[in-house]
Amino acid sequence: MRISRFAAVTATIAASALVLSACAAPQSEVVEGSSITVAWNQPFYSYNSNTSFGNATANANIVYLTSGAFNYYDNGPTLLKDESFGTYELVSEDPLTVKYTVADDVQWSDGTPVDGADLLLAWAANSGVLNTPDFDPGEFTDPETGEFTDEYPTDVVYFDGAIGAGLQLVTETPEIDGKSITLVYDEFFVDWELVFGVGLPAHVVAQRALGIDDAAEAKTALIEAVQNVDAEALAPISNTWNSDWNFTELPAEEDANLLVVNGPYQITDFVADQSITLSANPNYRGDNLPNIEEITIRFITDPLAAVQALANGEVDIISPQATADVADALAALDGVTVLSGEEAVYEHIDLQFAESKNGTFDNPLVREAFLKTIPRQQIIDTLIKPLNPEAEVRNSQIFIPGAPGYDETVANNGMDAFTDVDIEGAQALLAEAGVTAPNVCILYASNNPRRVNEFALIQASAAEAGFVIEDCGSPEWGGLLGTPGAYDAVFFGWQSTSLGVTNSSPTFRTGGINNLNFYSNPEVDTLLDELDVTLDVDRQIEIQVEIDKLLMDDFYGLTIFQFPAVTAFSDRVTNVDPGPLSPTIFWNAWDWEPTEAN
Amino acid sequence: MAAFVIRRLVASVFVLLAATFLMYNLVALSGDPLEDLRASNAPNKEQLIESRIKLLRLDVIPPLRYFLWLGGVFQGDLGLTVQQRSVNALLEQALGSTLQLVTIATVVAIILGLTVGITTALRQYSGYDYTVTFISFLFFSLPIFWVAVLLKQFVAIGFNDFLEDDPQLPVWLIALLTIAAGLLWASIIPGALRRKIITFAVAAGATASMLVIMNLIDWFSYPGLSIVGVAIIGIGAAVGLTALITGLKNRRALYAALVVAGLGLALYFPFQFGISYSITEWWMLVALAIASVGVSLAIGWFMGGVDKGPVMRVAAFTGFFTAGAIALDRFMMVWDDYASSGRIRGRPIATIGSSTPNLEGSLWVQGVDIYTHLLLPTLALILISFATYTRYSRASLLEVMNQDYIRTARAKGLAERTVVVRHAFRNALIPIATIVAFDIGGIVGGAVITERVFGWTGMGALFQNGLDQVDPNPVMAFFLVVGGLAILFNLIADLVYAALDPRIRVN
Secondary structure, three states, X not given: OHHHHHHHHHHHHHHHHHHHHOOOOOOOOEEOOOOEEEEXXXXXXXXXXXXXXXXXXXXHHHHHHHOOOOEEEOOOOOEEEOOOOEEEEEEEEOOEEEEEEEOOOOEXXXXXXXXXHHHHHHHHHHHOOXXXXXXXXXXXXXXXXXXXXXXXXXXXXXXXXXXXXXXXHOOOOOEEEOOEEEEEOOOOOOOHHHXXXXXXXXXXXXXXXXXXXXXXXXHHHHHHHHHOOOHHHHHHHHHHHXXXXXXXXXXXXXXXXXXXXXXXXXXXEEEOXXXXXXXXXXXXXXXXXXXXXXXXEEEOOOHHXXXXXXXXXXXXXXXXXXXXXXXXXXXXXXXXXXXXXXXXXXXXXXXXXXXXXXXHHHOHHHHHHHHHOOOHHHHHHHHXXXXXXXXXXXXXXXXXXXXXXXHHHHHHHOHXXXXXXXXXXXXXXXXXXXXXXXXXXXXXXXXXXXXXXXXXXXXXXXXXXXXXXXXXXXXXXXXXXXOOOOOOEEXXXXXXXXXOHHHHHHHHOOXXXXXXXXXXXXXXXXXXXXXXXXXXXXXXXXXXXXXXXXXHHOOOEEEEEEEEEEEEEEOOXXXXXXXXXXXXXXXXXXXXXXXXXX | XXXXXXXXXXXXXXXXXXXXXXXXXXXXXXXXXXXXXHOEOOOOHHHXXXXXXXXXOOOOOHXXXXXXXXXXXXXXXXXXXXXXXXXXXXXXXXXXXXXXXXXXXXXXXXXXXXXXXXXXXXXXXXXHHHHHHHXXXXXXXXXXXXXXXXXXXXXXXXXXXHHHOOOOOOHHHHHHHHHHHHHHHHHHOOOOHHHHHHHHHHHHHHHHHHHHHHHHOOOOOOOOOHHHHHHHHHXXXXXXXXHHHOOOXXXXXXXXXXXXXXXXXXXXXXXXXXXXXXXXXXXXXHHHHHHHHHHHHHHHHHHOOOOHHHHHHHHHHHHHHHHHHHHHHHHHHOHXXXXXXXXXXXXXXXXXXXXXXXXXXXXXXXXXXXXXXXXXHHHHHHHHHXXXXXXXXXXXXXXXXXXXXXXXXXXXXXXXXXXXXXXXXXXXXXHHHHHHHHHHHHHHHHOXXXXXXXXXXXXXXXXXXXXXXXXXXXXXXXXXXXXXXXXXXXXXXXXXHHHHOOOOOOO
16 A cells, blocks of 8 residues: 555656656757867966076976067077067177067067066066075075965065076166166176066066055056165065966966966866866967967876877877887877987997096097097987988087087087997007006996996997997985095086076186086186187187087087987877977977868 | 774884884885886986985885884885885875775675575576676686776777677677576576476576667667666665565555655656756765665655665665666766767777766766776776675575574474565674775775776876885885785674674684
């Protein structure tokens, strides 16, 4: 009895529900859109890549795509100017004075114009001139969050910018005039062209730091604070500049002004540890107008996972670390274009001029003999060509292959004579020096399989000429670099971050910070001094060619190869053409074109 | 009891302290944290090196630095990474994403492993038993990174290729699956040769016709259960669960289960084309699941008669399965929309990450997206841990089945179902409970490789990135959580054992 009554109720409910729902029609549930997806090996975590916190390529790539710049590197690499963003001119050489002017219609994505306030903030932040002297922010940093604690003094100014990169030489507060700024350097600085650009939006920094709503008012407040060195206002400004742009997922609605940018793209979505999405910026007025509406960058650490994601159509462009496995996996894919190329890191072998373990290389004849035994071509053929079939021996300590001046220096410095081994020549030189069985202790990264292989090749070749090679390889090689009496020769990689001429100075100057082999040549020092004050590009190249020659004459060492790089992309995109310097694959993202398959 | 727990906890703290000390020093001494800066020729290299030394306290030797770190831990602060990111925040994110990854895999592996283990024990030395033994040992011995790459190649890339142009199962595959299904069922269901042949024929016929129908209706492009599939699942669950839990002789239970299934079917159309559109948040779906179980329990209570407990249980399980089938069908309805959207472009099974970037859509579309992303890593994790569970549950049930009290139960004339479910199964679960507890403790730390291969940024990434950069803080956060869980679940396993088995006392 009870059962049937219950069933009747059930049936009634069900029937009425059926009737009620009959009018609802199915609706579409997917919102369409198309995009190009790029894989990168590290998640983005800070939009201010000028701070020591945010200084990483994963961040720099996104900043590059979303920012206008006075100049940028192409894949040559050559420095290109973008006059649709702004112009700069050298007003005077003594004192070095540079005037930067932002183009008229350049604006932030919220419609605020880019002007002198933004330029002034960039100077204040990256010169560090306004920072309170002798202030150690570590004392007031909460180790848990990395942010500043409540005890942080309210009148202390600390911009954690790219201090030391060159802008610190502009100590006098620069003049601004409408959309331009004039920087006056205290000392001559030859790489002035590489150190200045617009960074974060000044009006947003001031709005957030000083609690002002109106953009124009905020800019005025910021300009006044900088010009009057008003520590009370600059303290929160510097704090905001240092930390507010560190976000690891899309900022909340009330912090949306963190996403104000002035470049071809703007950030429209960001899922923590997964992906960041950039869409074309409708307020962008420059020449680098993008063809692709939306670029999504997915964070994929594992190189083979990136290859399989490409095969499965989940990503369209990948640039994984080049290994034999990756090369094999890519070769097996259909419909994928694979570009072999070079990274900005190059392998080189240096000989210790002083403070060496055995003193073997105090004699130039022995140095020359040893360099003759380095099987550079063989190393490239066996270790690099499988990854980059076009790989060639790098023949310059200073110039990146392809950069202006590289061909001249190769014709001049004589390093190409050391491409293949010359055992007999080496033996003759050793005989001339009157040395038998000299000991050479070689330091290298013994936890890196490629370097272990390189060592084996060098060891076998040098032994033929009579050298006694000691295996001084160590996983701790980085800490041993420059340690007196630890080794006689070392091979490792130098990373080039720009074409700036000041880059070579710390390496080759007597006592320079990167001079780890105690090399000292007064002639080179003089030339480096001259280079530091030479603005004429042709003369710069001449000097560098001369230094390159002197280094070879001293048998400083040999450069071996550029690290191989590999880029692969699907048939949904064209015009991908990576360069060696950061931002590698992204340098021409605005020229990428979708294909019909997109 | 309390004394035991306290003693164990105190001992555990010392173990953890010693272990973290060792681990911290091993990580700190594993390489050079300044290596990347040393090879750089950035103009402000000196400042960068100095600030990192200051940040990571590299001026203090590792054994002493450990105590600085430990001091922070006692204040709930796990320090900063090399990139100055807060380890606490990273840990929170990582733990969330790892739990999302391993929870489903663990639950499925346990259920599947127990089921298969028990059935193999009941059919000891049958062809089915030998096959499962072979397969589970095979999976047990496979390295997970390799399994993962194979899964990506065949289950993702291969299956997506299959889906892309007019997906039709080839004849040879249908034949193979038909024979396999026939053999499987013939091997599980006992009986003489004649009966086995009939079982084989029925199972093979059902499989073949189902696959042919799937081909005919283009099921792989437009998957779905439809009301027919839901009816089969609902009524099947009603009958099957009644048979398993109370026996089919209990008519009240059977009728209650059938009413629940019928109610589910009656709500099929209203739900699919009406109610489901207003479900926009996950909690709503959970609430609905709870509601359907609640309603089923109520039906069981009303129809339960004298012995309400078992009837309610049968009704609740049936309600859960029927509601689950309806929800599954609802997810399948958006499959085509999902697969053909501009974000997916006809290749739905994903090889990396936890979601498709920028995919917008209803809860149902999001659900399918989660499914396509979780599928491969979950499969990989299950394949590996499945073996352990089947082996243990098989051995445990076999041991129990040979006990005297089982013989007594049989001698009393109890039905085989009652003997197995009431007397054997419950006792066989006792040792397995401890293994499950161990496993849950270990699984958070055990997915390091799986995470990396499938592009999940979880605990594994925290551990590995820390180790790569010779950065002890994130590694130690990983170690604290994993080590802490291992110790905690060891303790829980002991307590559970004591609680389940009255013969054992903790003291």
